[in-house]
Amino acid sequence: MRTIVVNGTVxxxxxxxxxxxxxxxxxxxxxxxxxxNAVVPGPDDTVIDATGCFVIPGGVDAHVHMQLDTGTTVSxxxxxxxxxxxxxxxxxxxxxxxxxxxxxxxxTSFEQRFAEAESQCVIDWGLHQVLGGxxxxxxxxxxxxxxxxxxxxxxxxxxxxxxxxxDDGQILRALQMCADTGMMAMVHAENGLAIDVLIEQAxxxxxxxxxxxxxxxxxxxxxxxxxxxxxxxxxxGNAPLYIVHLSSSHALREVVEARSRGTNIFAETCxxxxxxxxxxxxxxxxxxxxxxxxxxxxxxxxxxxxxxxWEGLRIDQLAVVSTDHCPFCLREQKLANGEAxxxxxxxxxxxxxxxxxxxxxxxxxxxxEERWVEVCATAPARLFGLGAKGVLAQGFxxxxxxxxxxxxxxxxxxxxxxxxxxxxxxxxSVQGGVRTVLSRGxxxxxxxxxxxxxxxxxxxxxxxxxxxx
Ligand code: URP
Ligand code: ZN
Ligand code: ZN
Numbered sequence: 486m487r488t489i490v491v492n493g494t495v496x497x498x499x500x501x502x503x504x505x506x507x508x509x510x511x512x513x514x515x516x517x518x519x520x521x522n523a524v525v526p527g528p529d530d531t532v533i534d535a536t537g538c539f540v541i542p543g544g545v546d547a548h549v550h551m552q553l554d555t556g557t558t559v560s561x562x563x564x565x566x567x568x569x570x571x572x573x574x575x576x577x578x579x580x581x582x583x584x585x586x587x588x589x590x591x592x593t594s595f596e597q598r599f600a601e602a603e604s605q606c607v608i609d610w611g612l613h614q615v616l617g618g619x620x621x622x623x624x625x626x627x628x629x630x631x632x633x634x635x636x637x638x639x640x641x642x643x644x645x646x647x648x649x650x651x652d653d654g655q656i657l658r659a660l661q662m663c664a665d666t667g668m669m670a671m672v673h674a675e676n677g678l679a680i681d682v683l684i685e686q687a688x689x690x691x692x693x694x695x696x697x698x699x700x701x702x703x704x705x706x707x708x709x710x711x712x713x714x715x716x717x718x719x720x721x722g723n724a725p726l727y728i729v730h731l732s733s734s735h736a737l738r739e740v741v742e743a744r745s746r747g748t749n750i751f752a753e754t755c756x757x758x759x760x761x762x763x764x765x766x767x768x769x770x771x772x773x774x775x776x777x778x779x780x781x782x783x784x785x786x787x788x789x790x791x792x793x794x795w796e797g798l799r800i801d802q803l804a805v806v807s808t809d810h811c812p813f814c815l816r817e818q819k820l821a822n823g824e825a826x827x828x829x830x831x832x833x834x835x836x837x838x839x840x841x842x843x844x845x846x847x848x849x850x851x852x853x854e855e856r857w858v859e860v861c862a863t864a865p866a867r868l869f870g871l872g873a874k875g876v877l878a879q880g881f882x883x884x885x886x887x888x889x890x891x892x893x894x895x896x897x898x899x900x901x902x903x904x905x906x907x908x909x910x911x912x913x914s915v916q917g918g919v920r921t922v923l924s925r926g927x928x929x930x931x932x933x934x935x936x937x938x939x940x941x942x943x944x945x946x947x948x949x950x951x952x953x954x
Contacts, residue, residue, distance in 0.1 A: 486529045487514075488926060490885060493535025495877055497542065498859035506540055508883040511925035515879055533928075535887045538920060541858050542875050543577025543608075543884030544840050547865040548671075548729055548753065548807035551581055552601065555830055556648075558821065561812045561904045564605035565939050567836055570902040572930050572937060574837040575919040577608045577884035578866070578874050578945065582640060584615040587648070591616070591626035595634060599944070606942030607935075608924050609884075611869070613638040613671060617648070619655035624662050631666055635946025637870040638669040640729070643710045644677035644780065657717050664722035667949035669868065671727045674710035674736065675702060675781060684827050693825035695767040695774030699782035701826075704733035704790070707781055711736045715743035715750050727868065728752040730809045732781040734793040741802050751868060753805035754794050756842035757833050761909060762786035775819040776907050778826060779809070779833045795851035804864045806843050810836035812905040834905045838896055840886070842910070844917045870947035883926040892918030902935075 490506040495516055505524045507515045517524050526532050551567040553560040562570065564581075571579055583598035585591045595614060602610055614627055614636050630636040641656055642649040651659065656672075663670040683701040687693070692700075711728055718726040731737060731752045743750045757777075763785045766777040777783055784790040797803040811832025813819050822828035835842070843861055846852045852860075866875025873882040894900075896910040922930040929937030 486531070487527070488531045488533065488923070489524055489526050490533045490535050490540055490887065491524065493538050493540035493887060495540045496854050496858050497877055498855055498863040500855060506877060506885060508885070508923070508926045511883055513877060513879055513881050513883050516877055533887065533921060537889065537891065539854065539888040539890060540877065541886050541888055542862040542877050543886050543922065543924065544575050544861045545578040545865040545871065545875055546571060546576045546807050546810070546836055546839060547580045547805060547869050548809050549579045549581050549836055550809070550811040550832065553811060558813060558818050558830055560832060561814050561818065562810070562834065562836070563904070564602045565607070566902070566904040567810065568605070568607045568610070568942060569935055570837040572608050572922055572924070572935065573902045573919065573933070575840040575886040575888065575922055576836065577922065577924045578610065578871065579608065579836070580611040580613055580869060582615045583612045585617050585623060587618040589618065591623050591630070595630060595636070603944065604940045607929065607937040607939055608942045609945050610942050611871070611945040611947055612636060613640050615640045615649065616651065616659055617642070619651050619659050624658060628662060628666055631668060631949060637947040637949045638671055639663065640671040640673070642673045642677070643714065644673050644675040644680065646677045646681055650677050653713065653717060656714065657721055660718050660721035660724040660726070663724035667725065669725045669727050670718065671729050672714045673730070674707060674714050674728050676706040676710045679706050688825065688827055693827070694770060695778060695826050696763060698778045698826040698829070699763045699767055699784065702780060702782045704735040704784060707733050708735035708739045711739040712743070715739065715748045718750065719746070719748050723747070723749045726750045730755050730758070730781050731803065732758040732790065733784050734788065734790050737793055737797050737802060751804040753807045754798070754803050755807060755809045756835050756839055757783060757909060759791055759794055759846065760842055760913070766909070771824045772815060772820055775829050776815050776909055777833065778819070778829045778831055779811070780831045795846055798846070798860055799852050799856060804860065804868060806839060806860045807865065808835040808839045810834055812903055814906040816906065833909045834903050835909060837901055837903050838910055840888070840919065841915045841917060845915065848916045870949055871945060872948060883923055885923040886919060887921040888917060889920045890917045892920070894918050
């Protein structure tokens with residue numbers, strides 16, 4: 486028995502074609518242009534009509550934090566609720582993080598995180614390994630994760646001193662390991678030591694409004710850290726380096742400069758940096774401003790950051806859009822410790838709306854439909870070793886989204902599926918929308934109804950490095 490998606494326009498990163506997609510079991514067996522022989526469905530075949538719609542690969546969100554324990558609270562989406570929300574938005578793969586904390590063991594942290602996710606996910610999932618305490622044993626253990634568990638990427642923090650922070654020596658050692666193994670080093674690039682001084686000074690001066698979260702994390706300190714990470718990656722033997730949640734023109738310029746020197750560097754941005762700003766969102770004050778506190782922070786709309794990020798996506802200075810989905814409910818979590826920017830848990834929820842929010846860049850003429858598919862699915866799959874994801878072609882997993890470019894909706898907490906009592910995009914009108922989502926050949930969302938099963942998502946072992954430039 487086959488499933489055949491007929492009458493749609495198939496869009497891959499390489500181009501588009503009027504074609505039918507033939508699925509057997511979990512895989513695509515052919516993509517048949519309608520100018521060639523028409524696919525004739527048999528009596529046992531399931532036919533899904535995609536007339537007027539795009540047929541695209543399921544989204545790959547390479548940066549999410551489900552039920553992340555910050556030490557004081559836990560991000561509000563479980564793997565179950567977060568992956569259901571992701572599925573509604575056309576994302577069929579997530580990569581979350583196992584987190585080694587200072588003094589903790591890498592392998593234990595991986596096993597614990599794996600156990601948390603295993604029975605809950607409704608879509609396919611993988612894990613990056615966070616190193617919060619780089620030492621000799623941590624590096625030995627992390628190296629072993631490639632073979633043992635199919636973990637092809639690590640994450641390092643240049644921010645958050647005393648918590649997850651690594652110094653330059655630790656980062657260099659970890660990058661040497663990545664150069665040697667081909668593992669991708671994801672880096673949260675902000676100069677955390679300098680930021681902590683600015684935070685201390687702002688708080689001492691009584692400047693504790695939400696906007697000071699952004700003002701104490703200036704773009705120069707993001708750019709400086711990107712520059713330093715790129716230099717260290719080159720010195721380490723040109724380790725594959727991936728800058729997470731890039732938010733500013735300043736940091737983007739450093740990526741471009743490093744690439745021009747042959748650095749093996751890639752970067753992602755997130756919908757919040759493409760759509761939200763310091764003035765309009767953090768500038769709302771308390772309580773709503775708390776909902777926009779995330780790191781890296783939202784930037785000023787007066788400084789052309791958003792225009793530069795869209796342009797960076799268009800011309801491949803930026804490779805990927807991920808969400809950095811890290812939701813906390815407004816009253817119970819964001820404001821639980823009071824109204825001061827430095828005590829609000831960092832993070833924004835958005836896993837459900839990434840495909841739509843990036844599609845608004847197509848509507849506005851910033852990027853093509855093909856590039857939308859590439860930054861949301863194809864590139865993250867390729868960069869993070871997901872060889873069967875991100876492309877609609879023979880042999881790939883049948884993760885297929887039918888996307889109606891003429892649909893319209895308004896984003897809001899009353900209708901979203903994330904376990905979150907507010908939306909950072911409340912009231913935003915969206916052109917285009919997900920109609921049907923297949924994950925490995927199974928329809929899991931149709932016209933807004935979830936049809937999947939909790940625990941059906943498969944853990945994805947990943948390969949290292951298909952991405953050396
Ligand atoms: O504010 C954010 N991004 N919270 C999640 C953790 C991180 O730094 O990615
Ligand atoms: Zn981060
Ligand atoms: Zn993150």
